[in-house]
Amino acid sequence: MSLEDLNRLALALSEDPALNDEFQSLEEDPAVWVAWAQTKGFTLTLEEAEQLGGEISDEDLDQVAGGWAGNNPPPDPPPGGGP
Numbered sequence: 001m002s003l004e005d006l007n008r009l010a011l012a013l014s015e016d017p018a019l020n021d022e023f024q025s026l027e028e029d030p031a032v033w034v035a036w037a038q039t040k041g042f043t044l045t046l047e048e049a050e051q052l053g054g055e056i057s058d059e060d061l062d063q064v065a066g067g068w069a070g071n072n073p074p075p076d077p078p079p080g081g082g083p
Contacts, residue, residue, distance in 0.1 A: 005042055005043055005044075006048075008042065009037065009040075009042045009044070012040070012042075019040070022036075023036065030046055030049035030050045031046060031049070033049040034046055034049050037049075
C-alpha cells in the first residue's frame with residue numbers, strides 16, 4: 001500500500017464510524033484485512049496487514065490522516081475563522 005493509500009484508508013476509517021466499526025469487527029487475521037480492504041477500494045499487502053497488529057487506534061488514525069498529534073491543544077484559528 002502506498003502512503004497515499006494508507007492515508008486514504010486512515011481518513012476513511014476516522015471519518016466513517018460505520019466503516020471503522022466494520023474494520024474493528026473483523027477477525028484477527030491479516031488475510032481477512034487484506035480482502036476487506038480490497039472490497040473497499042484500498043490496496044493492502046499481507047505484509048502491511050501483519051504490521052498493523054489488528055487494530056488502528058484513533059490516535060494512530062489522527063497522526064496518519066494529519067490530525068493534531070501534539071501534547072498541547074491545537075493552536076487557535078486565525079482571526080476571522082481562517083482561510
